[in-house]
Structures are given as C-alpha cells and as structure tokens.
Amino acid sequence: MNEQKLNIPMAESSCCGPRATTENPSCCPSTGQVYEVGTGRPADPKAEVCCGGPPPPPSDPFERPGYSLSPSVRAFKQTGSDFVPLVKTALSLGDHWGTLRVRLGLNREGYRLAPGLYGVGNPDSESPVIVTANYKLTFDAVRKELRDCEVWLLVLDTCGINVWCAAGKKTFSTREIVNRLRVTGLAEKISHRRLILPQLAAAGVSAHEVKRQTGFSVIYGPIRAKDLPRFLQQGNAADEAMRQVSFTLRERMVLIPVELVQFIKKIWWALPVLMLISGLKPGLFSLSQAVERGGLALAAFAAGTLAGAVLAPIFLPWLPGRAFALKGSAAGLGMGFLLLLATRGTGSIPDKICMLVLTIALGSYLAMNFTGSTPFTSPSGVEREMKWAIPLQAVSLAGALAFWIASPFI
Amino acid sequence: MKDIRYIDGVSSITLNEETCIGCGMCLQVCPHAVFILVAKKARIDDRDGCMECGACAMNCPVDAVRVNPGVGCASLIIKRWLKGKNMPADSCCC
Incomplete structure (x- = not known):
C-alpha cells in the first residue's frame, strides 16, 4: 500500500541513457520514516548519452500530476498511512521576495498555502501541536522561529488571512478547527489532546467549545511567533509581555x-x-x-x-x-x-x-x-x-x- | 500597551461579577490587560484599554463577559454606512 502511495519510479531506459532511479525507500514501510525531497540521484555521468550532457536528477517521488511540491517542504514523514510534509525553518530568497511583495500591497490575496498538517523538525506522537493561519506571511513568521523545535503545525484554512483579521472575520474559528482536525485525522497521529493557538485567534475561537466538540484542550500561546520557543520551553506558560500587543x-x-x-x-x-x-x-x-x-x-x-x-x-x-x-x-x-x-x-x-x-x-x-x-x-x-x-x-x-x-x- | 491610548469612555464591555467563576480565561486572551483577578473573580481594571475584539466574551465559559465586538476600522464603517445593513456583520477591511 505504501509503495503504491509513494509511486516510486521504476528503472527504465530512455534515449537519454538509463533513467536514474530513486532507491526504494520503503521496502519495509514503517511509520515514522522520514523521506528527504530533492535527493534524487543524478544519472551516471559516465553513461553514454545521445543529446546534451547527462540528465539532471529525476522528478521527486513525492511529485504528483497536477500538483507542485512546495519549496518550503524539505521532507515527508510517514505517519500512519499519511505522509506529512516537514517544512524548512530557513526562509529562502523566494520567501523574502514574497514578503516584500505583500508588504507593498501586491498579491496579498493570493499569498497562501494549502491548509492541513505540517511538521517542523522530526515530530512524534508526543510533540506539541501549534495551530496557525494559511497566510504565507504568517506561516513563514512561525516556521522561521521554530528552528530548534519538534512540533506539528496545524494550518487552518483562514482563506489566506492573518491570524487576527481571520479571527475577526471568523475564518480562524471554532468551526474551522473542528473541521481541520477531522480532515487531517490529527487525533490518530498524536497521543495527547492539546492544541496551542496564537492568543490573537481568541477573538474567533471559543476554547470551551473546541473542548466540548473535539476533546482537544486549547492553550493560548504567545501573540508573537518569536516568543513560541520560550513559551514551549517554559512548559506552555506565557509571561505578561507575551500576552500584550505592541505597536512599535x-x-x-x-x-x-x-x-x-x-x-x-x-x-x-x-x-x-x-x-x-x-x-x-x-x-x-x-x-x-x-x-x-x-x-x-x-x-x-x-x-x-x-x-x-x-x-x-x-x-x-x-x-x-x-x-x-x-x-x-x-x-x-x-x-x-x-x-x-x-x-x-x-x-x-x-x-x-x-x-x-x-x-x-x-x-x-x-x-x-x-x-x-x-x-x-x-x-x-x-x-x-x-x-x-x-x-x-x-x-x-x-x-x-x-x-x-x-x-x-x- | 500603555504608551499609545485610544478614545476613552466608549467601550461596550460589561462583566457580570456574580456569574464569573474566576477561571482567568479573559485575562489570558485579552491583548490589552483589561482584566485583573481579585479574590477569585475577574474585574475590569482598564476599561479604556479595551478595543472590543471580543476574545474575552468568546472564551468566557459562563457568559459573564459581554461586549459588542467588531473591528475598529474606519474604511469598514464607511462601507457599512454606504451599503447599509446588508453587509455581513463579520466582514472586515484588513
């Protein structure tokens, strides 16, 4: 089943020499295995070629027709029957370019990523779950602060809107959390029942309602993403400065x-x-x-x-x-x-x-x-x-x- | 945020101290430290700091905090004035 899902390319010959193969990473599929993306072996440089130089590396096994692999993703982690994307914590030139564009008021509506479950580091069933919005600027701000953390990132479909405005518009809502938990099947992937939400989401989310409808406890984390590592280190405790907005x-x-x-x-x-x-x-x-x-x-x-x-x-x-x-x-x-x-x-x-x-x-x-x-x-x-x-x-x-x-x- | 303040005496926030069970959720979610906890009851300590975001009311398990929530945004209010009450209440300008 897992081999089918991975769709590992088979060795085959073509006019441009023998096609490179990716080593079959899951001969004994096991949950928890991490597969790096972009590590496909280039073709043997000594191989005889008919046109140009030796071919560049083949397509990544995680590529699917009609989808493109997000440049923010560094690997996939097999979790149950799913492959959860693990994201990079360093922002690329492309990410900074995107930030610059939205800060200039260009493409603000289209600057979003697919909602769902992501991971940072190599999270396991005990790792904390951080909930965020699918505005790419928000997502980047969160992941770049989490470089030394092992966490799950539950990205809600806030229609590509930042946390506070989404809470105001009720796209960051109790309903969307309940829905996203169901769609991602998060409860089967982790052993605890705690979600860490950005504090500014509280205008759209009712913690006791989430608990009643899903069994998950909502913990309101810091307002700013940069306080997340300290919040996690302190055992999910926010100090007063983390709880107050500023306007410097x-x-x-x-x-x-x-x-x-x-x-x-x-x-x-x-x-x-x-x-x-x-x-x-x-x-x-x-x-x-x-x-x-x-x-x-x-x-x-x-x-x-x-x-x-x-x-x-x-x-x-x-x-x-x-x-x-x-x-x-x-x-x-x-x-x-x-x-x-x-x-x-x-x-x-x-x-x-x-x-x-x-x-x-x-x-x-x-x-x-x-x-x-x-x-x-x-x-x-x-x-x-x-x-x-x-x-x-x-x-x-x-x-x-x-x-x-x-x-x-x- | 004590250094930049907005117009005083306008917030619609109310707290029913009798219903309050002192769970402290309002203190946690408020971005402006409007509440304090005194003798296991919440109390409004800085009413004029309130921006009516509605986080406290959303997260009060006993419905003791009430506020007329909204977004303090002039261009949204202008849009509402122009288009009348047909606009959905939760729409936003940001």
Whole structure:
C-alpha cells in the first residue's frame, strides 16, 4: 500500500541513457520514516548519452500530476498511512521576495498555502501541536522561529488571512478547527489532546467549545511567533509581555507601503481630473494655467497623502489628541505649512488657502483610515470620531475644490 | 500597551461579577490587560484599554463577559454606512 502511495519510479531506459532511479525507500514501510525531497540521484555521468550532457536528477517521488511540491517542504514523514510534509525553518530568497511583495500591497490575496498538517523538525506522537493561519506571511513568521523545535503545525484554512483579521472575520474559528482536525485525522497521529493557538485567534475561537466538540484542550500561546520557543520551553506558560500587543515604530512603519498603495490604487483617476479643473478659466481653458496650478494642486495632494499615510503612522504616539482624524489634521497642518514655504512666490492667496485646507483634510481622512491597521482602536471609538470627522473632512474638501475651480473666475 | 491610548469612555464591555467563576480565561486572551483577578473573580481594571475584539466574551465559559465586538476600522464603517445593513456583520477591511 505504501509503495503504491509513494509511486516510486521504476528503472527504465530512455534515449537519454538509463533513467536514474530513486532507491526504494520503503521496502519495509514503517511509520515514522522520514523521506528527504530533492535527493534524487543524478544519472551516471559516465553513461553514454545521445543529446546534451547527462540528465539532471529525476522528478521527486513525492511529485504528483497536477500538483507542485512546495519549496518550503524539505521532507515527508510517514505517519500512519499519511505522509506529512516537514517544512524548512530557513526562509529562502523566494520567501523574502514574497514578503516584500505583500508588504507593498501586491498579491496579498493570493499569498497562501494549502491548509492541513505540517511538521517542523522530526515530530512524534508526543510533540506539541501549534495551530496557525494559511497566510504565507504568517506561516513563514512561525516556521522561521521554530528552528530548534519538534512540533506539528496545524494550518487552518483562514482563506489566506492573518491570524487576527481571520479571527475577526471568523475564518480562524471554532468551526474551522473542528473541521481541520477531522480532515487531517490529527487525533490518530498524536497521543495527547492539546492544541496551542496564537492568543490573537481568541477573538474567533471559543476554547470551551473546541473542548466540548473535539476533546482537544486549547492553550493560548504567545501573540508573537518569536516568543513560541520560550513559551514551549517554559512548559506552555506565557509571561505578561507575551500576552500584550505592541505597536512599535517598526511595526507601524511596515504597514505604510500597503496603506499608500491601496490609496493610490483607489484614487489615481483624481490626479488628471485635478490638473484639468486647475486649468479652467474665463474663456474655457488654459494649458499653461493647468500645468502651473495643477502642479500646485498635485503638490497639495501629495503633501496630504504623506501627512496622513506616512507621517501620522510614524508619529502616532506624539501627535496631539486621541482621535486619529485629529492626529492626521495636525500632521496635515505641518505638511501644509511646509508646502506653502516650498511654493512661496507662486499662486494667489486664495489658492494657498485651498492648498492648506486640502492637505489638512486629506491628512485627517487618511490617518482616520489607518485605524483599521492598528491593534488598539475599538469600533465604538472609531465610530465616535467618524461622526464629527467625516462631515468636517467632506465640507473642507468640497469647499477647497469649489474655491479652487472658482478662483480664476473671480 | 500603555504608551499609545485610544478614545476613552466608549467601550461596550460589561462583566457580570456574580456569574464569573474566576477561571482567568479573559485575562489570558485579552491583548490589552483589561482584566485583573481579585479574590477569585475577574474585574475590569482598564476599561479604556479595551478595543472590543471580543476574545474575552468568546472564551468566557459562563457568559459573564459581554461586549459588542467588531473591528475598529474606519474604511469598514464607511462601507457599512454606504451599503447599509446588508453587509455581513463579520466582514472586515484588513
């Protein structure tokens, strides 16, 4: 049975010399055996060949038609009748490239891996089970911290979403844990009944419900993957620092590119419109005016975007007020004055006022939208600030645009 | 997280100390150390630190913690305002 599952390629001849064979690794199939991938023997270099050099190594015995072998997998471990993939704990260049892309807001939806059971090191039936999400960024963050550990990784289908957002959307849920335990047959592969979950999954999972439905005890582990080894060493005990979220400068800064890219994707069409309306004047339109005033309008737009999506996140703890809309206005005010300094000598006084108002309103709006990326804003609080901020932002923006169009006519 | 704080006096969290059995699950799951345990009962110690993620309510075995859970995300709330109540409650912007 196991030989069939492994589908070991048989020795055969081809035009390119004798085909290399992989040694049959399971003449006496036994549970617990580990099979490295990518260790296929290349063909005998001395063999007579008809075309080119000797052939490269043959396909891996674990390859299947229609599937591709994940580059994160280093071996397969036979566990009962299944082969559980064992993952690498060192990230490759490709992994870093993927991280860079999603941090820039590209391919965030498609950055996922197949849910199911994986292993790290060479885990056995006593090894702890760590549950995580199938967002590849999350998976990479977890596996790279586990280099010296022997654990099972139960990857849930969170629709490729990170742990906390998935818990909020209820894709990291009691239901998915129950389902994934059933699909993977984990209970037959291990002797204990404990699951270690990331603490931030608790917004989507009910520990007592998991226990009631599956018999598995849920242990909430640390928030950050980097604390996992220490948590395991301490006998599944978290200290206070592991249990509290942080929002350090570094953590805020990695979010900036996504904020910027998402906003620009949404708003790019407004830039040529801004140029166009800047050129309107009595007698229809002036190209030179469109270039000159349009340039100023775009500069104000850029200043507001910088204030709300870059400066506000960076200076978040030090900007005045609690409401993000207020913090963004303050950043916008600062950027607005810098803009006026940089453009002194051009434009009329009403134009300058419009530019300042546009910068402040945009900064306020974008900073307010940053609430969704933080780990500490409550929905009640966000709604409270939006009730006064949105009307103010809308009136300022509409007013500034109206005056901008009208001023050449006055 | 005591260094960056959000708007005070808005959280919808409530704790029924009579129902509470003092198991400490809320202390474990809360990412902002809102609860403390006093004389084998949980107590809300930092209400304004609460971000209403709902982890405590989900994991309270006796339903003693209640909160109107959600995601503190302006663009999601805007979407809800625009599309009305037809949007599923658990959708998210992140």
